[in-house]
Amino acid sequence: MSTTATIEADAPQLTLKLQNGQIVSYKSNLARDTGEIPIIDIKGIFSDDIKDRQAVAEQVREAASRIGFFYAVNHGIDARYKEDTFDQARRFFSLSMEEKMKVWTGLVPNEYVGYHPLEGYNRNHRKYNDLSEAFNWAYDAQFDPGAVAKDRPSTSIWPENLPEFKETLYAYHTQLLTLARKMTRMFALALHMPEDYFDEYVKRPEAGMRILHYPEQEGSAKQSPNDQNGIGAHTDFECFTMVTQDDCGGLEVLSKSGEWVRAPPVPGALVVNIADCFMRQTNDFFVSTVHRVINKSGKERYSCPFFFGFDREMLLEPVPSCISAENPMNYPVMSSGEYYTWRANRAKNSEY
Numbered sequence: 001m002s003t004t005a006t007i008e009a010d011a012p013q014l015t016l017k018l019q020n021g022q023i024v025s026y027k028s029n030l031a032r033d034t035g036e037i038p039i040i041d042i043k044g045i046f047s048d049d050i051k052d053r054q055a056v057a058e059q060v061r062e063a064a065s066r067i068g069f070f071y072a073v074n075h076g077i078d079a080r081y082k083e084d085t086f087d088q089a090r091r092f093f094s095l096s097m098e099e100k101m102k103v104w105t106g107l108v109p110n111e112y113v114g115y116h117p118l119e120g121y122n123r124n125h126r127k128y129n130d131l132s133e134a135f136n137w138a139y140d141a142q143f144d145p146g147a148v149a150k151d152r153p154s155t156s157i158w159p160e161n162l163p164e165f166k167e168t169l170y171a172y173h174t175q176l177l178t179l180a181r182k183m184t185r186m187f188a189l190a191l192h193m194p195e196d197y198f199d200e201y202v203k204r205p206e207a208g209m210r211i212l213h214y215p216e217q218e219g220s221a222k223q224s225p226n227d228q229n230g231i232g233a234h235t236d237f238e239c240f241t242m243v244t245q246d247d248c249g250g251l252e253v254l255s256k257s258g259e260w261v262r263a264p265p266v267p268g269a270l271v272v273n274i275a276d277c278f279m280r281q282t283n284d285f286f287v288s289t290v291h292r293v294i295n296k297s298g299k300e301r302y303s304c305p306f307f308f309g310f311d312r313e314m315l316l317e318p319v320p321s322c323i324s325a326e327n328p329m330n331y332p333v334m335s336s337g338e339y340y341t342w343r344a345n346r347a348k349n350s351e352y
C-alpha cells in the first residue's frame with residue numbers, strides 16, 4: 001500500500017451521510033465537554049400561572065433553536081419508573097438470541113417495534129455494525145389515561161413468558177406520555193403560538209419507546225468512532241425525544257459549529273431533543289440535532305428513549321409563526337403517517 005493510501009485510510013472521516021439524506025461535516029471525531037446543553041427546570045409548566053409556563057417556554061425556545069437539546073429537570077416523574085424499566089431491560093437482553101428473535105422487528109413490516117439485534121445496523125457505514133441492541137414498543141390506547149379513541153390497535157409485539165415486562169414498560173410509558181402532552185403545550189408557547197395549538201395533533205399520538213443495551217466498547221479492537229459506534233450518528237424522526245440514561249455516559253451531540261459535544265448524565269434529568277418532524281413543521285426554526293452513542297464507560301450501558309410525534313392522520317402543515325412571505329415553507333406538506341412510514345422503513349433497513 002502506498003504512503004498516500006495509508007494516510008487516507010487512517011485519516012478521520014469528517015463527513016457523514018445520515019438516513020434522512022443529510023450530509024454533515026465535523027471538525028474532529030473527539031467529543032468535548034462544552035456546557036452547551038442547558039439544564040432547564042421545567043417545574044413552571046405545571047403552574048396555573050401562564051407567566052410561569054411562558055418563562056420555561058422561552059428557555060426552551062432558545063435551546064430548541066440553538067442546539068436542539070436540553071436537560072429537563074423537575075419533570076415530576078418518580079425515579080422508580082426508570083429503575084424498574086432498566087431492570088426489565090437487563091432481563092430481556094439477557095435472553096437467548098433465539099428467544100429475542102421471536103419478536104424480531106422484521107416480523108412487523110413498516111413499523112418500528114420489536115427486537116433490533118445486536119450489530120444488526122450500520123447507520124453511517126462504519127467498518128463494523130453498531131454495537132447496540134434494542135426493543136421497541138408503540139403507543140397503546142389501553143395504557144393512555146387521556147385516550148380519546150381505542151379503535152386503532154397497537155402495533156407492538158411482546159415476548160411470551162416474560163411476566164410483568166409489558167406492564168412495567170407501559171407504566172413508565174404512561175408517565176412519559178402524560179408529560180409529553182404537557183411538553184407539547186410548552187413547545188407551542190415556545191413557538192409563540194396559542195398553548196393548545198398542537199392539542200389535536202397529540203390526542204392519538206405516535207409515542208414509541210425503546211430500551212437499548214450497549215455492550216462496553218472500551219478495550220475492544222474496534223474502539224475508534226471511525227470503526228464502530230454504539231449507535232451511529234443520526235437524527236430522530238418524530239417531533240421530540242425524551243431520553244432516560246443510566247450513569248455510563250456516552251451520548252454525544254453534533255453542535256452547529258461541527259464539534260461533538262458530550263451529553264453526560266445529569267441526575268434525575270431527562271435529555272430532551274428536537275427531532276426531524278418538528279424541524280420540518282417549524283420550517284427549520286427548531287433544530288433536529290445529529291447525535292450518536294459510544295459506550296466507553298467500561299460497563300454495560302442501558303438507555304430508554306421515548307419518541308413523541310403527531311397523529312398519523314394529521315397533516316404536517318407549517319406552524320404559522322415559522323413562515324412568512326420572505327420565509328416560505330421548505331418542505332412539501334404530507335401526512336404524519338406517510339412521513340412516519342417513510343422514515344421508519346429507512347431506519348429499519350439502514351437506508352441512506
Ligand SMILES: O=C(O)CCC(=O)C(=O)O
Pocket residue numbers: 210212231236243245251291292293303304305
Ligand atoms: O442511548 C441513547 O442515549 C440515545 C439513543 C438514541 O439516540 C436513539 O435511540 O435514537
Ligand SMILES: [Fe+2]
Pocket residue numbers: 234235236291
Ligand atoms: Fe436518537
